[in-house]
Amino acid sequence: MAGGFVDAGNLKRAHLYEYKITGYFIFACIVAALGGSLFGYDLGVSGGVTSMDDFLVEFFPDVYRRKHAHLRETDYCKYDDQVLTLFTSSLYFAALVSTFGASYVTRSRGRRASILVGAVSFFTGALVNAFAKNITMLIIGRCFLGAGIGFSNQAVPLYLSEMAPAKVRGAVNQLFQLTTCLGILVANFINYGTEKIHPWGWRLSLGLATVPATIMFVGGIFLPETPNSLVEQGKLEEARRVLEKVRGTTRVDAEFADLVDASNEARAIKHPFRNLLARKNRPQFIIGALAIPAFQQLTGMNSILFYAPVLFQSLGFSNDASLFSSVITNAALVVGALISMALVDKFGRRAFFLEAGTEMFFVMIAVTITLALKFGEGKPIPKGIGIFLVIAICLFVLAYGRSWGPLGWLVPSELFPLEMRSAGQSVVVCVNMIFTALIAQCFLISLCHLKYGIFLLFGGLIFIMSAFIFFFLPETKQVPIEEVYLLWQNHWFWKRIVGPGPSSASQV
Template sequence: MAGGSFAPAGVAKERAEQYQGRVTGYVVVACIVAAIGGSIFGYDIGISGGVTSMDGFLKKFFPSVYKNKRHAHENNYCKYDNHGLAAFTSSLYLAGLVASLMASTVTSKYGRRASIICGGISFLIGAALNASASNIAMLISGRIMLGVGIGFGNQAIPLYLSEMAPTHLRGGLNMMFQLATTLGIFTANMINFGTQKLEPWGWRLSLGLAAIPALFMTLGGILLPETPNSLIERGSNEKGRKVLERIRGLGDVDAEFQDMIEASKFANSIKHPFRNMLKKRNRPELVMAIFMPMFQILTGINSILFYAPVLFQTMGFGANASLYSSALTGAVLVSSTFISIATVDRLGRRVLLISGGMVMITCQVIVAIIMGIKFGDNQELSKGYSVLVVVMICLFVVAFGWSWGPLGWTVPSEIFPLELRSAGQSITVAVNLLFTFIIAQIFLALLCNLKFGIFLFFAGWITIMTIFVYLFLPETKGVPIEEMTFMWNKHWFWKRINVDHSEADTTVG
């Protein structure tokens, strides 16, 4: 079947008002277990940032950085500018980018659980390699395996959460992924705070403990049920309906089940989803899959979290104080994610994204002014100004935690029709990791050359993305995942370029 009898998303008509179901303990537990996979991404962000400021790690692998760090006359903004150190942090993201595209096929053909399990095993291997690394090659090999794990996990887990959650609570349950990510960051910061005192081998313990969340992710993937959408897409209609009845807590799931059946028929007619995504009718989803993860990284949050110990040492904090301050930002990020979970399905996605953007712009500009006026080469900020900078950074993190942090993953995972969902999420993850790689690769050089202007650089991008959301992102709150196409056709901009429903898909081989 070519799909001419279906709307572009594969669903013939809107049935949202007929959906039945409630939040069951079964679906909550399943979402919590799945979201644990997000902790591996967060743990790596937090651990790597702290490890790269530890003397024992720098002495062994990057002695030139250690030497620069010890020189009082070194430019405050350039102490950590080193291509080798940037390559260490960035290798993971390139590996994750490639792995996320590979994961699309695994997720589509073998289910969401298969990719979650693959990701957990790969991350487990990477943690073991990094903990016993004796040279740069072994260290980067471990980073690559970690990247493969993150690529598979980030590709499959948001999809799993969006498909398992009931429509009216999809946003909040999907954000369990971001909550796990922030808990991973906070946990890593706490571990770094303890292991940095265990010189010269504390960094090994920090890197090796990544095996714990990886183990939870692997076991979770083995124990979890498959999503009904995935089961039906792969021909197991009866089993898919049983899982749907179980997670909705009742037997009357006819409307939602029929949407899944129609979507799966259309999905199975698409043999080349990446090619099909280039069709005009899929333009809105493709644009969001590219711009949402790109903008999430261009807020500058990864730079602040990943290099928080470096940033705070650069501003004159001692080693202990820098790790303590970065642990504070991690705790703030965890707390702020609860704001989003509590409000996203009531206030909607747009309100949180726009308000978060406005607060982040303000914080970045204030930090830039303080750093520009009060901080320069061979200088340290006074205690009062240092505290003010930390407060502004924490407020920035709070705003990110209720807006672009969780919603940068939630929105792309819920907007794609079934036939493009796996490929679309792969693009989202690939773009996220590509820009994470770019920023990780150039951040230290930008910090060295732009100095306080680095904060204005990110503030400019946040301004652009806030305007983008206001103009081009429709509200997805309360829209069933299989009926998102109708939403685009009602939007003031996308309805002008969206394809007419009569266009049949001919990509069958």
């Protein structure tokens, strides 16, 4: 039996799918999407905390002295400290390890179970960080936070894609990105306020991460499991009840039959990770599991998110101004996510990737040229140039927020068949976290030594990524999730690589 091929005749039932947008469906998706707020809160809070003097005095006194010494060195280099960057990156190293455990839990116990485990782990990490007395406690707390992110990022995109009807799957899945953006924005507002609370404001910033974790756990207790996962676990009667309740109709025979067919094929796969490497699955593995999550980080966006306050301070802004500027840029991220939610199912994934990629490329070039001409060692930049840089970064963030940010999670969650969905998502999260951690660890040192050249490097990578999307990514808008696999098999490029796919599972 095929790994991942759904009978082509059965897939013609997709036009028979019926649904209504019910309150039950909305509740389930909003609660599950709160997993993104864990990721977003940490992205937003860590950069602000590492720029706070009270935090630096207690844990990184050398960085604090360099920050205020007005040394005759490039201002970027004042924050070049590998232990300081380890405070940020350790979370992502922990996340990439935990995601493989999350894959087992997600497949065997369900998406809901992984969401609950993620909330508990994140809550624990937030408490440890809030009461940290030394760097070791900080890193241990970050590892618990990372495990929480590994579980939630594994389960939430799958949960949202499986619960959503095909025609609105793009918008529903992007609730994850929206809550991530809102988490970042809230964290920046909190940092803006706690920076004025001496000497323990940074502890409040880190400790308030317990709030979204608590909300996610309490809400998760009442979450239904996805029908796909229930069928996969053999709970057919419960799966049908949930499907009827989520879709708001009892006429779910066609969709339920497709889920059962996909599950029957999934049971034949004993080693889903090994099956990912099979020739017939190379398109999804190369594009979805490797390229897209890596490219999402290589845009340079998370470098800006991690270190926005630090970056703005190094460009001559005061501490208050740098935090305020990062609030503005992250508000642009929220706006971008809302634009994408509203329009991605109408215009498609490729259109947003390509349009926004072009904009991001030109913004990076403009930032590079501006810094090369106007930024000097130990000299603050003119006010007008500073405003221009904030506007440019806002435009970059807005473009990312409607393209690589949400689509970097949406597209991979769509393209794997049921039997490989958890395994594939684990690889997606792992690759994402590897590149996130490497960029978090290396960005400040790269900024120090490459200076404005780091932005030119990101611009070049964005150009390459846009070309990659243009040639190799098929459009998946409004396609039922169990049909996406066959869509990839019929893409002109991948047919040449793996050959034409079978018309049914029995032909493998």
